[in-house]
Amino acid sequence: MNIPAELKYSRDHEWVKIEGNQATVGITDYAQSQLGDVVFVEVPIADTSVVVGAGFCVVESVKAVSDIYAPVGGEIVKINDALTDTPEIMNEDPYGEGWIAVIKIADQADLDNLLSSEEYEKFITEEGN
Amino acid sequence: MRKTKALIFEISKAGRCGLDLPKCDVPEEAIDSLIPQEFLRKEPAPLPEISQLDLMRHYTQLSQRNFGVDSGFYPLGSCTMKYNPKVNEDVCRYPGFSLVHPLQQPETVQGALELLYDMEQYLAEIAGMDAITMQPVAGAHGELTGLKLIRAYHRHRGEMRTKVIVPDSAHGTNPASAAVCGLEIVEIKSNEDGSINLGALRAAVGKDTAALMLTNPSTLGLFETNIEEIASIVHEAGGLLYYDGANANAIMGIVRPGDMGFDVVHFNLHKTFGTPHGGGGPGAGAVGVKSSLASYLPTPIITFDGSKYDLDYNRPESIGKVHSFYGNFGVIVRGYAYIRALGPDGLRQASEDAVMNANYCLSQLKEQYHAPFDRFCMHECILNSKKQAQYGIHTLDLAKRLLDYGYHPPTIYFPMIVEEAMMIEPTDTESKETLDAFIDVMIKIAQEAESDATEIKSAPHTTVVGRLDETLAARKPVLRWKA
Numbered sequence: 001m002n003i004p005a006e007l008k009y010s011r012d013h014e015w016v017k018i019e020g021n022q023a024t025v026g027i028t029d030y031a032q033s034q035l036g037d038v039v040f041v042e043v044p045i046a047d048t049s050v051v052v053g054a055g056f057c058v059v060e061s062v063k064a065v066s067d068i069y070a071p072v073g074g075e076i077v078k079i080n081d082a083l084t085d086t087p088e089i090m091n092e093d094p095y096g097e098g099w100i101a102v103i104k105i106a107d108q109a110d111l112d113n114l115l116s117s118e119e120y121e122k123f124i125t126e127e128g129n
Numbered sequence: 130m131r132k133t134k135a136l137i138f139e140i141s142k143a144g145r146c147g148l149d150l151p152k153c154d155v156p157e158e159a160i161d162s163l164i165p166q167e168f169l170r171k172e173p174a175p176l177p178e179i180s181q182l183d184l185m186r187h188y189t190q191l192s193q194r195n196f197g198v199d200s201g202f203y204p205l206g207s208c209t210m211k212y213n214p215k216v217n218e219d220v221c222r223y224p225g226f227s228l229v230h231p232l233q234q235p236e237t238v239q240g241a242l243e244l245l246y247d248m249e250q251y252l253a254e255i256a257g258m259d260a261i262t263m264q265p266v267a268g269a270h271g272e273l274t275g276l277k278l279i280r281a282y283h284r285h286r287g288e289m290r291t292k293v294i295v296p297d298s299a300h301g302t303n304p305a306s307a308a309v310c311g312l313e314i315v316e317i318k319s320n321e322d323g324s325i326n327l328g329a330l331r332a333a334v335g336k337d338t339a340a341l342m343l344t345n346p347s348t349l350g351l352f353e354t355n356i357e358e359i360a361s362i363v364h365e366a367g368g369l370l371y372y373d374g375a376n377a378n379a380i381m382g383i384v385r386p387g388d389m390g391f392d393v394v395h396f397n398l399h400k401t402f403g404t405p406h407g408g409g410g411p412g413a414g415a416v417g418v419k420s421s422l423a424s425y426l427p428t429p430i431i432t433f434d435g436s437k438y439d440l441d442y443n444r445p446e447s448i449g450k451v452h453s454f455y456g457n458f459g460v461i462v463r464g465y466a467y468i469r470a471l472g473p474d475g476l477r478q479a480s481e482d483a484v485m486n487a488n489y490c491l492s493q494l495k496e497q498y499h500a501p502f503d504r505f506c507m508h509e510c511i512l513n514s515k516k517q518a519q520y521g522i523h524t525l526d527l528a529k530r531l532l533d534y535g536y537h538p539p540t541i542y543f544p545m546i547v548e549e550a551m552m553i554e555p556t557d558t559e560s561k562e563t564l565d566a567f568i569d570v571m572i573k574i575a576q577e578a579e580s581d582a583t584e585i586k587s588a589p590h591t592t593v594v595g596r597l598d599e600t601l602a603a604r605k606p607v608l609r610w611k612a
Contacts, residue, residue: 039603062599063542087604 001124002029004095008111009120010071015095016114018105023072026099027059027090030124035061038090041083044076044101052110057100059090071114074106134593136610137187141177147184194593196537197407202559202567204490206509206540206552207300207348209378209400210407211483214470217403217463226462231454235439242438245455246431248465249415255468255476256372256394257387258417262426264456268375271395271414272306272342274427277448278393278418279340279369280310281425285446290339290368294330298323298349298544300375303342312339319546322502323349325359338368345389346376346507348544350487350552360390369393369422377401378556379484379508382477392419398464405463413460427451482557483508486564490553493568497575501547509554511547517575520582524549527574529596532589534570 003009008016013031017024032038042058050056055067056076079101082089090098105111115123161169179187197203203210221227229238249261265271276293283290293307294315304314317329324347334341341363345353353359363370372391378401380386386394398413399406406412418426428447429440455461471479484507491510495503499515514524528538528551540552555564577585587596 037600037603039600060603062603064545 001033001121002095003117003121005117007095007117008071008114009117009123010069010114011123012069012071013124014068014071016071016111018111021105021108022077023074023103023105024099025071025101025103027068027094028120029094032091032094032098035059035066036063037061038087041087041090041100043079043081043083046076046079046101049073049075049106050103052107052113059087068100070103072103072105072110075104076101077104078102135187137177137179137184138175138610140183140187141179143178145178145180147179147181201535201537202555202563203537204539204553204555204567205537206350206511206554207375207543208406208540209375209397209483209508209554209556210537211378211400211403211556212558213403213405213463214467216470217466220466221459221462226459231458236437239438241458242431242440243433244462244465245458246433246438248461248468249431251465251468252396252415253417255381255385256374256396256417257385257389257391258394259387259420260423260426261415261417262430262451262456263413263415263461264427264450264452265395265414265416266452266457266460267412268373268395268397268400268414269302269306270451271397271416272302272371272373273309274414274416274448274451275371275393275395275418276306276310276312276340277451278416278422278425279371280312281446281448282369282422283339285425288336288367290337292335292337293339294333294341294363294368296325296343296347298347298546299342300344300348300373303373307342319347322504323347323351323544323546324353325355327355327358327362330359330362334363334366334368336367338363338366340369340371340393342371342373343391344373344376345386346379346509348376349502349511349547350376350379350506350509350554351502351504352379352507356389364390375400376508379480381480382473383480387417387419393417393422398460402464403467404460411457411460413457413464415456415461429455431455479557480508483555486555486557486559487553489561489564490555490568493564494553494571497572498551501550508556509552511544512551512553513547513549514551515549517578518549520578522578522582522585524551526585526588527551527578530574530577530585530588531570533591534574536567536570 013028014025015028038059038061040060044056050070050073052073053069056070057068059066059068080099198210198212225240229241235242245263252261265274291313292315293312294317295303296319297316298319307314315333317333318326320326345356347353360370369392370390372386372394374394374396377396394417396415398404424446425448427450428444429442432439432441487506487508487510491500491506494512498512500512502511514522514527524541528541531538542550544550
């Protein structure tokens with residue numbers, strides 16, 4: 001399972017790449033492997049606000065339709081339009097091409113709840129799912 | 130069976146015709162003299178041209194590919210695909226039921242109204258409720274109606290209650306109905322055995338709790354033994370309890386949702402009461418309520434003054450209509466005939482047989498397949514493909530392989546809290562021989578998993594089309610046929 005050391009993780013299986021007050025977010029390699037082949041992504045709407053923990057993106061795979069919960073709150077400043085036409089990049093490159101959005105972090109305290117790569121690895125092993 | 134995949138358009142032959150029309154006996158007019166130019170096609174529509182016999186064969190062969198309870202075993206968990214007694218088809222076609230018009234004056238359709246009235250009484254007795262509406266035409270429609278009643282109840286008491294609690298094991302329609310009703314969904318985690326986590330429930334209820342939606346037996350096919358405590362937690366917080374009747378085939382004549390503390394109930398006549406199911410309906414999702422919610426029921430209400438039946442539209446607190454007229458009347462007649470044919474003892478026995486059959490399947494299959502809940506189940510049992518995972522076999526593969534043996538697969542990947550779930554609901558109407566034949570095939574497939582995994586992973590082999598690429602079909606759907 002690929003869990004890059006430089007990223008932060010949520011317990012809902014999203015990764016967060018923090019650059020200053022901006023966070024790029026996406027789903028983890030583990031999440032995409034559990035979802036199976038992604039066939040549709042309802043990308044978030046740019047220039048809207050999102051609350052930490054609220055659903056801000058919907059991913060449909062051959063198995064199920066799942067809400068993706070915002071790992072941090074703030075304003076969505078950039079979205080990955082490519083997901084609309086090529087949802088498979090979420091499976092192929094979850095940490096790269098398959099990113100979902102860039103969020104301007106409203107409250108740095110949100111970051112305190114995120115896990116390090118070691119903690120996330122431990123979390124998914126313990127969760128046993 | 131001929132495995133033709135040809136479409137009607139592909140067997141078309143230019144100039145062929147299925148029917149000779151008599152010579153026109155009125156003067157023929159040019160079409161452009163009758164219809165304005167802008168409404169006329171530039172080119173004729175490419176309709177299939179085919180002889181009557183070829184047309185008949187084409188559609189007869191397509192119809193023979195249907196699979197239903199009348200053609201084979203259909204253990205689709207949570208759907209109760211029981212046999213639909215054919216006498217019900219006769220009864221619903223009696224002229225007094227099939228030739229009446231919904232706008233006829235009540236005094237001219239007393240028999241039809243009596244049937245609706247009596248059916249309400251029967252369902253009220255089975256559910257332990259005080260009043261019933263027969264208007265909703267599906268289970269989810271019943272849920273939406275029930276939630277609207279709950280919303281009206283709170284509103285009339287001057288309370289703003291907007292949250293509906295659903296366990297994470299719930300039928301997907303529960304949160305969906307709540308969302309459609311404009312309510313907010315609060316999901317609570319279940320215990321490992323699928324029962325309600327009382328701590329999580331206590332933490333979730335509050336002044337904004339409108340209702341808890343629940344099935345009992347749970348979606349795992351297990352009886353929720355804490356139901357009375359669950360009911361008191363929700364009621365003490367001022368919320369109501371909604372009973373999703375999808376699993377009612379396990380409890381008829383044994384326990385009643387009303388006695389468990391539920392305030393609103395829906396039944397699926399097309400599941401529990403033997404009316405046709407599948408293919409998009411029509412269904413019937415009768416909703417029952419305790420007396421405290423009766424004034425909000427949809428209009429009209431069928432009344433009886435001791436001598437005459439009537440329709441009462443004067444219900445100022447009603448949520449209004451949820452369907453045209455009185456629901457799917459023909460389906461209600463079938464359900465009525467089913468209840469009358471079985472009677473109270475027969476209904477109880479149907480539920481007991483349903484529970485026995487599910488436990489028989491579980492007991493015979495738990496060696497070959499992992500049973501996540503190895504305990505007495507209700508009307509359906511859950512297995513998964515954990516033991517087959519070492520051969521690279523998933524539940525989907527097992528389901529596809531069952532098609533080769535002529536069975537409709539059980540429900541798979543539900544409930545979602547069980548990994549690789551396979552939910553078998555044999556229903557009350559299957560014989561021991563049918564169950565044994567199915568069990569033998571399941572055991573054979575488990576052996577194949579060890580000896581010939583490729584055969585399973587590439588199944589089905591005997592169907593008209595083989596394994597479909599579901600990913601490609603979803604990512605690049607081809608929705609239109611073109612020559």
